[in-house]
Amino acid sequence: xxxxxxxxxxAIETSGLVKVFGDTRAVDGIDLTVPTGTVYGVLGPNGxxxxxxxxxxxxxxxxxxxxxxxxxHDVRREAAIVRGMVSLTGQYASVDEDLTGVENLMLLGxxxxxxxxxxxxxxxxxxxxxxxxxAADRQVKNYSGGMRRRIDIAASILNTPDLLxxxxxxxxxxxxxxxxxxxxxxxxxxxxxxxLLTTQYLxxxxxxxxxxxxxxxxxxxxxxxxxxxxxxxGAGSVHLRLRNAHERPEAERLLARVLDxxxxxxxxxxxxxxxxGDGDDGNGAAPQAARALAELAAAxxxxxxxxxxQPSLDxxxxxxxxxxxxxxxxxTTDTTATGTLTKETAA
Amino acid sequence: xxxxxxxxxxxxxxxxxxxxxxxxxxxxxxxERPPRxxxxxxxxxxxxxxxxxxxxxxxxxxDVTVFPIMMVLMYTYLFGGALAGSTSDYLQFLLPxxxxxxVVMITMYTGVAVNTDIEKGVFDRFRxxxxxxxxxxxxxxxxxxVRYAGASAVMLAVGMIMGxxxxxxxxxxxxxVALLLVFSFSFSWIxxxxxxxxxxxxxxxxxxxxxxxxxxxxxxxxxxxxxxxGWLQAFVNNSPITHLSSAVxxxxxxxxxxxxxxxxxxxxxxxxxxxxxxxxxxxxxK
Numbered sequence: 001x002x003x004x005x006x007x008x009x010x011a012i013e014t015s016g017l018v019k020v021f022g023d024t025r026a027v028d029g030i031d032l033t034v035p036t037g038t039v040y041g042v043l044g045p046n047g048x049x050x051x052x053x054x055x056x057x058x059x060x061x062x063x064x065x066x067x068x069x070x071x072x073h074d075v076r077r078e079a080a081i082v083r084g085m086v087s088l089t090g091q092y093a094s095v096d097e098d099l100t101g102v103e104n105l106m107l108l109g110x111x112x113x114x115x116x117x118x119x120x121x122x123x124x125x126x127x128x129x130x131x132x133x134x135a136a137d138r139q140v141k142n143y144s145g146g147m148r149r150r151i152d153i154a155a156s157i158l159n160t161p162d163l164l165x166x167x168x169x170x171x172x173x174x175x176x177x178x179x180x181x182x183x184x185x186x187x188x189x190x191x192x193x194x195x196l197l198t199t200q201y202l203x204x205x206x207x208x209x210x211x212x213x214x215x216x217x218x219x220x221x222x223x224x225x226x227x228x229x230x231x232x233x234g235a236g237s238v239h240l241r242l243r244n245a246h247e248r249p250e251a252e253r254l255l256a257r258v259l260d261x262x263x264x265x266x267x268x269x270x271x272x273x274x275x276x277g278d279g280d281d282g283n284g285a286a287p288q289a290a291r292a293l294a295e296l297a298a299a300x301x302x303x304x305x306x307x308x309x310q311p312s313l314d315x316x317x318x319x320x321x322x323x324x325x326x327x328x329x330x331x332t333t334d335t336t337a338t339g340t341l342t343k344e345t346a347a
Numbered sequence: 348x349x350x351x352x353x354x355x356x357x358x359x360x361x362x363x364x365x366x367x368x369x370x371x372x373x374x375x376x377x378x379e380r381p382p383r384x385x386x387x388x389x390x391x392x393x394x395x396x397x398x399x400x401x402x403x404x405x406x407x408x409x410d411v412t413v414f415p416i417m418m419v420l421m422y423t424y425l426f427g428g429a430l431a432g433s434t435s436d437y438l439q440f441l442l443p444x445x446x447x448x449x450v451v452m453i454t455m456y457t458g459v460a461v462n463t464d465i466e467k468g469v470f471d472r473f474r475x476x477x478x479x480x481x482x483x484x485x486x487x488x489x490x491x492x493v494r495y496a497g498a499s500a501v502m503l504a505v506g507m508i509m510g511x512x513x514x515x516x517x518x519x520x521x522x523x524v525a526l527l528l529v530f531s532f533s534f535s536w537i538x539x540x541x542x543x544x545x546x547x548x549x550x551x552x553x554x555x556x557x558x559x560x561x562x563x564x565x566x567x568x569x570x571x572x573x574x575x576x577g578w579l580q581a582f583v584n585n586s587p588i589t590h591l592s593s594a595v596x597x598x599x600x601x602x603x604x605x606x607x608x609x610x611x612x613x614x615x616x617x618x619x620x621x622x623x624x625x626x627x628x629x630x631x632x633k
Contacts, residue, residue, distance in 0.1 A: 055471075058475050059475065060471055060474055060475060062632065080477060083475055084380075084383070084477040086475065087475065088471070090471075091468065094467060094468035094469050094472060095469060095472065096396065096400075096464075096467075096469045097467060097469075098400050098404055099399050099400070100403075103399055107392065107395070108472075110384070110388075110395075111389055111392055111393075111473075111478055111482075112380075112381065112383075112384075112477075113380075113381035113382050113384045114381050115381075118381075125370070128370060129367045129368075129371040129374055130366055130367075130371070131365050131367065132364070133364065134364065150366070155472065157374075157375065159380050160376075180365070180366050183368055184368070184371065186368075187368040187372050187375065188375060191376055193375070
C-alpha cells in the first residue's frame, strides 16, 4: 500500500468536482483537501450532495467535471488502484441481507484475495471485536439497526483501508449504538486510516472530525477546523421556560444584554431561545449561560427548565446561508428542534 | 463454529455485546493485503454466494421445480392426444422441447436477482472492490446454471416416470442438457442487461415475459411449423429456440444434429458478445 501512496499526496484532493443529474447540479464544483490520518467531516442536510460526492470519490459514479485524486490517484483514470485503497460504508453500499454475518464477511474476504482459512479467521476475529459473535450465524436481515451498522463497518475494514468513507453512519441509530459507532471510528482512525465522514449532525462532526466542510446545494459553503466553524455559529444555544409568561419581555432584554446575542421568543409563550458564544474568555458557553441564569434569578424571574445544547444544524445553516436548512426531521439538540427558528437577525 | 468463545452474553436479546476496541485495533494493525483474486476465483466466489442464497431462501427453487413439472403435465395430458394422437407419443416429441422452454423461461430470474441486489445496496459494495469487473455477473450466471441443471433433472425424472424413453440414452440426454445450459448461460446476459437498465423488479419481469412468450411459443417446441403461415415459418425456422430445441430433441433421440448444434452455439456466442459488453458498460456507468 505504501507504494501506492503518491508521496505526500493528501488522502483526498478535489477541484471543481461536478455531477449533474438531469437539470440538477447535485455536486456543483466542490474543492476539498483532506489530509491523511484524520477524520474529515462533511456536514449537510439531505440532498446537499454529500452522498453523490462520496460516490464519485469511491469510483461508483463518474464525475461530469473537475478532478478528484485519492492519495494522488485519479478516480477516473486509476479507478482500479483507488478501489484497492478505499472502502465505503453507507446506506447504499451494504451487505447481503440473505446471508449470515459470517458468510458476508467470508464472501468479502475471499473477494479481497484471502484464502478460505484466512477469510474464515479474519471473519471470526472481526465478529468478535464487533461484539457480533452471537449473531454470526444469523441472517443479516434479522439484525437490529445497531448490529446492521456494525456488520457494514466490519465489512469495510476486512482489509484495513487507507481511506474509509462513512456515509451517515449513525443516521437512525439510538444514542448508545451511535456512541459505539463513534468508538469504532476512533479506533479505525487511531491506526492511521483516513476517514471521510458525512453527517447531518453537527454534534457527530464535533465529536469525531478535526476539520469540517459544510455542504449545501452541491457547494461547500464553509470549511475549517471545528473551532473556526463554531465561531461563526456560536458555541451553543440555551433554551429556557419561564414560570410566568408576563415576565418574558424582561427576560428577553436581560438575556440579550448578558449574552450579547440574538434572543428568540418561541411560539410557546413562556419559552426563549438564545445563542451563546464562546465568550471573551474563551471558556465556552456554560459560564455565560450560568451568568445569565444568575442574573435572571437576581431579577426575580423564575425559570422552570433550562437546557444548554450545541447549535443545531438548523442554526449552522441559518448562520451560514441566512435561511433555514431544508431538514425534514432531525436536528441535534432537543430544545431547538421545533423547526420554527424563524428569521433572526443574523449575528 | 469453532471460534465460539466463552463469552456468555445472552443471545437473542437486543443488548449487544460491547465493541472491543482493543481487539479492533489489533485487527487494524495487521495491514496485510493479499494480491487480488483471479477472475476465475472471484467469479466462483460469487457463484458460492448464489449457492448460499439458495440455502437460505430455498423457496426460490419453487420456480425451477414446480413450474417445469406443471408444464410437462399440462402439455402432455391436455394437448398430447389432440396434437399427436396419443399422450405417450406426444411426450417423446414434447419433453425435450418443454425442457428447453422451461429453462429458457427461468433465465429471467437472473435479471430480477441483479435488480434486487442494486436496490438492496449490496451491489455498490461489490463495485468498490478491486476485482475483475464482470465477476459478480458471471457469478450470478454460474449460480443460475446450477439451478438450470436442477430444473432439467427434475423434468427429466418426471418425464421418465410418465413414459419418456430417450433413445440416445444417458449420453444423448447429458449432451442435450449440456447444450441447453450453454445456451441459457449466454441467453441470461440479456437479463443482466435489463436488470441493470430497468428501475424495478416488476418492470424486469414484465419485459422478460413480453420477450419470452413469443420467443418460446414461436418455435417448434409444441408443433411442427409446417402448418404455420409462411411469414411465421420464416420467423420460427430461424429462431434460436427452434434450433436449440431441435438440437436437444435430436441429441436425446440418439442423433447428431450438427447443423442445429452449430446454430445454437453461434447464437450463444453472439448473445454473449453483444449483451456481455452492454451489461459491463452499464455496470461500470451505473
